Amino acid sequence: KNQVEQSPQSLIILEGKNCTLQCNYTVSPFSNLRWYKQDTGRGPVSLTIMTFSENTKSNGRYTATLDADTKQSSLHITASQLSDSASYICVVSDRGSTLGRLYFGRGTQLTVWP
Amino acid sequence: EADIYQTPRYLVIGTGKKITLECSQTMGHDKMYWYQQDPGMELHLIHYSYGVNSTEKGDLSSESTVSRIRTEHFPLTLESARPSHTSQYLCASSELLETQYFGPGTRLLVL
Numbered sequence: 001k002n003q004v005e006q007s008p009q010s011l012i013i014l015e016g017k018n019c020t021l022q023c024n025y026t027v028s029p030f031s032n033l034r035w036y037k038q039d040t041g042r043g044p045v046s047l048t049i050m051t052f053s054e055n056t057k058s059n060g061r062y063t064a065t066l067d068a069d070t071k072q073s074s075l076h077i078t079a080s081q082l083s084d085s086a087s088y089i090c091v092v093s094d095r096g097s098t099l100g101r102l103y104f105g106r107g108t109q110l111t112v113w114p
Numbered sequence: 115e116a117d118i119y120q121t122p123r124y125l126v127i128g129t130g131k132k133i134t135l136e137c138s139q140t141m142g143h144d145k146m147y148w149y150q151q152d153p154g155m156e157l158h159l160i161h162y163s164y165g166v167n168s169t170e171k172g173d174l175s176s177e178s179t180v181s182r183i184r185t186e187h188f189p190l191t192l193e194s195a196r197p198s199h200t201s202q203y204l205c206a207s208s209e210l211l212e213t214q215y216f217g218p219g220t221r222l223l224v225l
């Protein structure tokens with residue numbers, strides 16, 4: 001069964017600290033993996049996208065890694081800011097159809113405290 | 115910032131009422147989607163469209179219906195709202211196999 005599991009479910013860190021969020025997936029065949037940020041009451045916004053051949057990608061203070069062999073990804077946030085408080089969602093796409101079906105994780109709820 | 119809009123942002127309505135959630139995008143994307151998301155849970159695809167006059171049901175069974183008469187417009191309709199329909203509804207659009215851009219969502223409460 002194709003699934004995307006994220007951990008931790010929630011995380012609280014102090015402003016300025018770093019953190020790492022995890023994503024494990026069983027989706028096959030694999031096309032790409034995206035990390036989205038969803039602020040409370042808003043729609044998700046794409047942070048990074050990685051294909052099978054990529055193992056790291058950065059977007060400012062966000063760095064995503066991908067290990068396609070172990071089917072694991074991580075999102076590392078450096079020097080956290082209050083505005084980083086949000087839900088971070090891991091989304092995996094298969095290539096089993098022209099739709100490129102998406103499988104969503106439940107997200108990690110990150111809270112950054114001053 | 116993506117040019118995709120949803121109205122209303124919040125809606126409180128009584129059981130049995132007919133409602134239409136609006137979604138429009140100005141990016142010219144052929145693909146559009148409706149998702150349902152409950153608090154702390156993953157997004158579930160309920161409808162999608164490849165283009166004008168194309169609509170398909172998604173993974174999650176839904177009593178709602180959609181239409182795609184124009185490229186930029188993808189409304190979702192509930193003929194008779196029930197409390198079980200209380201949720202957040204997110205609209206998204208994309209080019210084929212590309213990143214999806216999400217609207218701000220509509221939070222629906224059915225009393």
